[in-house]
Amino acid sequence: MDANVKTDPATFEVVKNSLYAAAEEMKVVLAKTAYSPILKSAGDYSCGVFDVSGNMVAQGPDLPIHLGSMPDAVKAVVQSVEAMAEDFQPGDIFIHNDPYFGGSHLPDVNVVSPAFREGRLLGFACVRAHWPDIGSATPGSYGAVTEIFGEGLRLPPVRLYSAGKLNRDVDAIIFCNVRTPDERRGDLNAQIAANRRGSERLSELAGKYGADVLLRIMGEVMDYSDAMMRALLRDLPDGEGSFEDFCDGDGILEPGATEDETFTVCMKVKKFGDALVVDFTGSDPQVAGPMNAPLSVTASGVFTSVKMAVDPTGMIPPNSGCWRSVTVIAPEGSVVNATFPAPVVYANHEMSHRISDMMFGALAAFMPDRVMACSQGTSAILTLGGVDYRTGGRYVSYETIKGGFGARPTKDGINCVASGISNTMNTPIEVLEMSFPVRVEYYEIIADSGGAGKYRGGCAARRAWRILGNDAQAAVCCERTKSPPFGLDGGKAGTPMRIHLETPDGARRELISKGGFTAPADSRVLFEVPGSGGYGAPEERDPVSLRNDLRNGYVSLNAARRYYGVTDPQALLDGDD
């Protein structure tokens, strides 16, 4: 912390907590007033408070995926205003989504509002929210294309409001480029209202403590997280580890091919004292389809796992200061550091999931008690769009399905819960079916999907959607159909992702992990999402736990025999605890 002037302990703690409360309040306003299910129910957004340079001072209790990339989004606004030699005005509201100007992927729309007190700039409120559609040829904007130009509307940082006045030209361009514009407007209004709440709170804090004190404390809060991160890192053993893994592909089939071509990600992690270096040298060059991660997306995957491994009890407030001790090296033009105009839409979550899981694989070499086996490793997305036969109106639906959370060194994994960089919720089936012309025919846990181990991997779910009335334009974005989630320390892998389209005649066809297709009326889209990896040798599993697994159908009798080495599983099941 600054050696010259230091805030007294009480004021520091009080203002720090107030900054995080402001970010959390923004979340409430956003979630409770947004229109699209992915925001209001599923929670695919992050809210934060930023300093005048665009550093994140406080992130709300939102998505880890935005940890690394949100500051870039605010910095992009700061830089664009500086580049034009302009100033921020009270009532300005900026909007942008371009991954090549500080965004993550086009559907993630950033709204940035400066906060003022008596004419003085204090910092910014920013809400990044996933819009279920941002244009492009595919409803949901999840098509397999080969350039960012095909992924939808690109907005560099532009003013949606100038000094409180709506910029109608920008507004008109946005809303004629997206599907279901009324719904999008509801989402945008919610983002603006959340930002207003955040910037009001900043302004009030400046009024109460003085702008100088507030700005100083905003800096101190980031210094504090840095110091905490370094203190916790120092307590952990030094060492090096590496991990290599391959992805299913990018959704673009070469002419004549029936299989998507895989590509490889390489990672080396080195920890010494209070510094951590993560080096992706050796990873494959960027690919044709949208599996290319902007550097900030790669960093988000790294940061998520570092936070979980180093600070498992949540002592460090999440902000830009946390990551000063972490260096990410990623070759330019590779799948982990995309260069313009590579398409990126899938990579935002699929690559950051992968990197987050691989981090644990690499850290296992020298801090085995701070890691988890691989989680489901994909956001498992299905988008559907078309015309609702009940109303004649257009619709776009976007859902993510949860599988296993990886097994831990002393505990089983968790069944069917968000893991790693994601923490979105499912949409209630009753709400989904009232909103969109689909019927979910089952949504249930899959037996034997969690990787066998002394500590079993978390089980996965399967789900079937029947398409009602009209044909739907569908797209999927999934991973781990070919590389199932790995186990650690002798634990087995979880089951891989499976996607099928079942036409009305009952014929089933397996789909590749990414890309668009037509789902005819009365067809079914079937998902089996991945289970997570196990931890430790399956033979060492406690028989009482295994009996519970058998009784509850998490593990079948066959699997008990085959993977756990139980000669008479029926006797185990019938035995007493």
Next chain:
Amino acid sequence: MSWRIGVDIGGTFTDVALVNEDNGRIGIAKVSTTPDDFGAGVVQALSIALDDHNVAPESVSLLSHATTVVTNAILENKGARIALVATRGFRDVLELRRSARVDLYDLYQDAPAVLAPRHCRLEVTERLDASGAVVTPLDESDIDPIIEFVKNNDIEAVAVSLLYSFLNDAHERIVGDRLRAALPGVPVFLSSEVLPEIREYERTSTTAVCAYVGPILESYLHRLEEAVSGMGLPKLYVMGSSGGVFDVAEGLKMPAMAIESGPAAGVIAAQLIGRQLNKPNLISFDMGGTTAKASLIKDGQVETTSEYEVGGGDGNVNRWMNGAGHPIRVPVIDLAEVSAGGGSIAWIDPVGALRVGPKSAGAAPGPVCYDGGGVDPTVTDANLTLGYLDPGALLAGRLAIRADKAEAAITERLAGPLKLDVDATAAAVVSIVNNAMAEALRIVSVERGHDAREFSLVAFGGAGPMHAAELASELGVREIIIPPIPGGFSALGLVATDLKRDYVKTFYAPLTGIDPADINAVYQGMEESARDMLRATDIPESRWVFERAADLRYLRQAYELTVPAPADAVTPETLDALANGFHEKHRQTYGHENRNEIVQMVNLRLTAIGRLEGLDLRQTSATGGGSSMTGSRKVWFKGASRIDCAIHDRDKMNAGAEAPGPAVIQAVDTTIVVPPGWTARADDNGYIIMEASDGC
């Protein structure tokens, strides 16, 4: 003379409050809670109370109580063995939850235990569509194996929750009828009876909670009923989470209603005070040893919410449900709770910053000054060091305390590493905990769009009156009311409440396309059930009240706001008024509205109330002249440092007596801190009113 009696079973003590209906005089009794058999403690406390105050059992007109038995069953995983019956393909609904994890970064977190283990989740073939029409008829042959399963596995209660049963309960009713006929003695809860409301996970969870706690609540209430009727006392009422009492039979239909029984009582007591003192706008603030709770009363009405989780572990600011517990969608008094209290431990983190809580020293070892082996300095130790607490003893001399040990602990563990003096350190601890509690107050007021300055603060709980003035200053509140017996205040709420039952029914349609007659029919259906319920009480019909409300949202939103509806027949104008009320509430709560957007009706609500006679609470004021001031000591105040401070004895404060700040008023069960710029005054009824002078 007739008396009303309230019994509040808390974690540590069971409090009994008696109020004389004729003159409002209050009596209390306190015994240790008996966790192995809560009833034993209740009976003991009642016997003491009746004896102490010479009350004959036949002169008791109302006996109501708040219980933690339901909450404890869930927290301790000691509920019944239950089976869940679901639509085929959806038996895992309780385990799939809403799929978000509780903590973003905690590697070792666990999902909450599912109330029905997977082998007790059963399915029937059936399916309705999103309009309630049958897609797949119910296969009744699936019911027989369920009956066999329940019999063979000692299942104690069954929850049935099928998709869209809130639109069409035909399938659920068939399943329910068959199970009830074949399984006498096994309570069967249908989601369409418990909570006919959209969202399958939340509805199923509420139904499962009812099944899980139903058998325990039943045996507890029946035992207790027997015991009190053996004492010659009247029928037993139970406090519900929405702030009204219900009788035993009604409670067993909907056991989830008894979840937040105790905390609700405190807010109802505050509401009573508001009525009595003609202060319709209040913030109630209850601070004990481990948690602090805040709630808002506006225009004399308590606010309720249907977003509630039970069994979520640590109490924390509930701005956002994080999925740590089991959601129950019954109206619960809207409380914001923080893990902050007198026992909260102050500590230095790895990089040298001062933190307070969330760990608490609890009852054992307790604060350092209690000399029970505690070594970590707490908020109570900081209060003592600053001079707020009597350095000799608490509880009128019954609890000796060690100020020297408290100061030593603060010096060694906090002030040394922080390089601050002991006063500055203790003040920092108090200021941090005050800020945490102010969060709870802000959530129920400012964040809901209310101007806190228009409210008075009612401070109670053992520690509430000590921190109230600082919190009030923080929020701009200028008046604080400290009730008689702040330590046993919740029990008073039990005698002040009305009989109350909440009904809900999903009515899912855009407001513009609704035939008012359809809404009328739903309201009237709920009202009929309510009249049946009220007829079973001895409250005359002239005191029955039915309050209507509707849950509304913009067409494509996910969260509703509850808007009151007029009691008379629904007309097109009623619908317009509802829409207007919704737009306004949306603006107030979230800062924006959209008058061009379609408003969606989601649920209709009816609250049935059987009003009890009004009541005024009075505590005998001191009589005789003389000053209440008993001495003075040096006390630390913000902006003033250590100054001479008058010490008053509350029991010696006559009606009208004043204690201008700086002052400390000591009472048996609390300490009231009056900072400079505030003045405390005793009123005719034994209340202390504190007011800020200008400039504070």
